[in-house]
Amino acid sequence: MKFNNISEEGKKSSFSKVLEVLKTMASKPSGFIGLSILVFHIILAVISPYIAPYDYKAIDPAMMLSAPSSEFWFGTDDLGRDVFTRTILGGRTALTVTFFGSLIALLWGGLLGIFCGLVGGKIDDVVMRVVDAFLSIPWILAMLLIVSLLGTTTEVLIPALGFFYGKGIVRVARAATHDVIAKDFIVSARARGHSNFSIMWNEIIPNVRDAILVEGAMRWSWMLLGFSSLSFLGFGVSPPTPDWGLMISNGRGLMSFAYWSVIAPIVGLSSLIIGINLTADAFAKALGIDRATKAPV
Amino acid sequence: MLFLIIKRILLGLITLFIVSIITFVGTEILPGDACTTYLERQAFGEQLEACYKRLGLNVPAYERYVSWALNAIQGDFGYSLSGEMPIKDVLGPKIKNSLVLASAAIFIGIPIALILGIVTALWRDKLPDVAISTFTIFAMTIPEFISATLLILIVAIWLEWLPGIVIVPTDVTFFELLPNIILPVIAIAMIMTAHMARMVRSSVIQVMASDYVQMAILKGVPYWKMVFKHVLPNALLPAINVVALTIAWLLGGVVVTEVVFNYPGLGRLVIESISNRDLPVVQALALILASIYVSINLLADLMTLMLNPRLKTLQIRK
Numbered sequence: 001m002k003f004n005n006i007s008e009e010g011k012k013s014s015f016s017k018v019l020e021v022l023k024t025m026a027s028k029p030s031g032f033i034g035l036s037i038l039v040f041h042i043i044l045a046v047i048s049p050y051i052a053p054y055d056y057k058a059i060d061p062a063m064m065l066s067a068p069s070s071e072f073w074f075g076t077d078d079l080g081r082d083v084f085t086r087t088i089l090g091g092r093t094a095l096t097v098t099f100f101g102s103l104i105a106l107l108w109g110g111l112l113g114i115f116c117g118l119v120g121g122k123i124d125d126v127v128m129r130v131v132d133a134f135l136s137i138p139w140i141l142a143m144l145l146i147v148s149l150l151g152t153t154t155e156v157l158i159p160a161l162g163f164f165y166g167k168g169i170v171r172v173a174r175a176a177t178h179d180v181i182a183k184d185f186i187v188s189a190r191a192r193g194h195s196n197f198s199i200m201w202n203e204i205i206p207n208v209r210d211a212i213l214v215e216g217a218m219r220w221s222w223m224l225l226g227f228s229s230l231s232f233l234g235f236g237v238s239p240p241t242p243d244w245g246l247m248i249s250n251g252r253g254l255m256s257f258a259y260w261s262v263i264a265p266i267v268g269l270s271s272l273i274i275g276i277n278l279t280a281d282a283f284a285k286a287l288g289i290d291r292a293t294k295a296p297v
Numbered sequence: 298m299l300f301l302i303i304k305r306i307l308l309g310l311i312t313l314f315i316v317s318i319i320t321f322v323g324t325e326i327l328p329g330d331a332c333t334t335y336l337e338r339q340a341f342g343e344q345l346e347a348c349y350k351r352l353g354l355n356v357p358a359y360e361r362y363v364s365w366a367l368n369a370i371q372g373d374f375g376y377s378l379s380g381e382m383p384i385k386d387v388l389g390p391k392i393k394n395s396l397v398l399a400s401a402a403i404f405i406g407i408p409i410a411l412i413l414g415i416v417t418a419l420w421r422d423k424l425p426d427v428a429i430s431t432f433t434i435f436a437m438t439i440p441e442f443i444s445a446t447l448l449i450l451i452v453a454i455w456l457e458w459l460p461g462i463v464i465v466p467t468d469v470t471f472f473e474l475l476p477n478i479i480l481p482v483i484a485i486a487m488i489m490t491a492h493m494a495r496m497v498r499s500s501v502i503q504v505m506a507s508d509y510v511q512m513a514i515l516k517g518v519p520y521w522k523m524v525f526k527h528v529l530p531n532a533l534l535p536a537i538n539v540v541a542l543t544i545a546w547l548l549g550g551v552v553v554t555e556v557v558f559n560y561p562g563l564g565r566l567v568i569e570s571i572s573n574r575d576l577p578v579v580q581a582l583a584l585i586l587a588s589i590y591v592s593i594n595l596l597a598d599l600m601t602l603m604l605n606p607r608l609k610t611l612q613i614r615k
Binding site: 135148225228233273281 | 312320323434437439440441447454546548549552553568574582590591594
């Protein structure tokens with residue numbers, strides 16, 4: 001009974017801690033704007049199938065490339081499909097893939113980094129060399145290879161992006177672990193005879209969690225950038241799935257007389273990326289971590 | 298000191314070695330190979346075997362890796378499949394074109410980033426900082442293909458100031474090329490500049506808050522003398538590494554931007570070679586781009602080592 005009470009109290013305090021972080025984030029204008037944009041996009045992604053005025057793949061040759069009107073708010077594209085419908089649906093795949101992708105990146109990158117920082121020695125050397133090697137292959141080339149190897153379905157893209165963007169997290173988690181590992185409470189845990197696993201779980205993870213979470217939030221925006229670049233180049237989600245990157249690349253050739261087919265997806269994608277970035281910034285500040293000293297690896 | 302330098306160079310070489318293995322294995326496990334792509338439907342029986350023999354694909358993978366790697370070190374990457382041309386000749390002009398673009402972006406971007414970063418740090422939370430920082434957040438987060446598309450739409454199509462798509466014959470003078478590359482350079486430089494400016498800003502802010510700067514203020518050192526003599530040298534040293542990483546990251550952005558502007562550089566080659574399954578070209582590209590990345594980082598490491606006064610005293614103590 002007593003133990004139950006303690007664990008329940010622990011849960012409560014962690015929940016209120018989350019609330020507190022959110023409050024700190026929203027207290028600054030940039031954090032508030034970022035959070036609002038992100039929440040707006042998430043809500044839109046959930047409800048858009050129910051509020052979309054047209055079928056996203058309904059082709060209407062008679063209405064090809066018609067300008068914005070009361071009937072088609074954002075105009076129509078080269079196949080006569082409603083741009084408004086496709087724009088509000090266009091973020092769903094991107095959001096889902098990159099969100100779960102960043103979770104995977106966080107998990108494997110964080111755990112491997114902590115492990116390497118903890119054990120050190122030869123294993124650490126070897127893993128870090130391999131991570132360095134992966135870091136030095138340009139992301140665009142690696143992603144294109146993976147996608148042409150495994151296809152572009154969501155089930156492939158999530159683990160592929162998660163794997164590829166996790167390598168930078170390994171370094172961050174390892175560095176954070178190195179900062180913690182020299183502290184007295186680790187030495188005393190070792191002296192008490194705790195196993196490496198127990199030290200990792202009970203002592204290190206709670207102390208490096210913030211740094212890894214911030215890193216993961218940053219990865220999210222870069223992953224979104226990578227994902228939409230892939231769609232833009234024609235290697236991402238396949239048509240007729242509505243996707244901003246794909247819509248921009250389709251509308252690009254016709255934008256000298258039908259600018260509306262690119263403007264709407266550009267606003268959608270840019271606002272989401274800016275929202276995630278501002279949120280990640282505010283998150284880092286709320287946890288007391290300086291984000292600006294990091295390079296985009 | 299010398300030991301440190303040699304160690305960094307060795308680490309770089311080991312990284313490149315692992316990259317070569319990764320790219321070789323990565324392209325090796327792609328479905329289909331050079332011969333099935335080349336022969337298409339006739340890929341069976343004698344013809345297939347003859348092709349394997351001609352391209353040397355009938356020997357085990359590790360033997361092919363060794364001969365490929367040995368040739369690659371000497372700058373010979375084998376033959377491209379689509380054009381049946383030596384890859385050296387395919388890559389050469391494209392690398393040159395991409396380098397023009399990237400170095401223009403770097404030379405324009407670094408000074409602007411330094412100025413913006415220092416201004417925003419010294420006027421922290423004042424109007425210049427808020428305005429510039431807002432702008433850098435936009436510039437930093439918007440993907441290259443969006444800023445490039447918007448630049449084309451606004452500058453080339455609506456205002457008609459500059460050409461939107463690069464159509465350049467191979468031998469033009471620099472001034473004929475210039476109007477063609479202005480837009481791509483802006484698109485590439487924007488993200489990089491914004492990243493570096495933010496980094497310089499936070500680095501300068503950190504140094505400004507340090508004890509010795511407070512001491513200098515109390516001693517009555519003139520403000521600008523203090524900024525240039527005490528703050529900037531210390532603030533910019535850690536910046537070198539981040540600048541290097543940002544430049545290396547730019548390689549990916551160059552690829553996308555080149556595709557948008559139809560620029561005849563590495564970007565289009567990357568896309569074409571992957572769609573055509575031209576694996577020897579893909580391998581060569583991966584290796585070359587990775588070497589650029591590793592050498593830029595090595596250079597930054599060495600520069601930091603040379604410029605860091607603490608390492609000099611370390612040597613004396615030894």
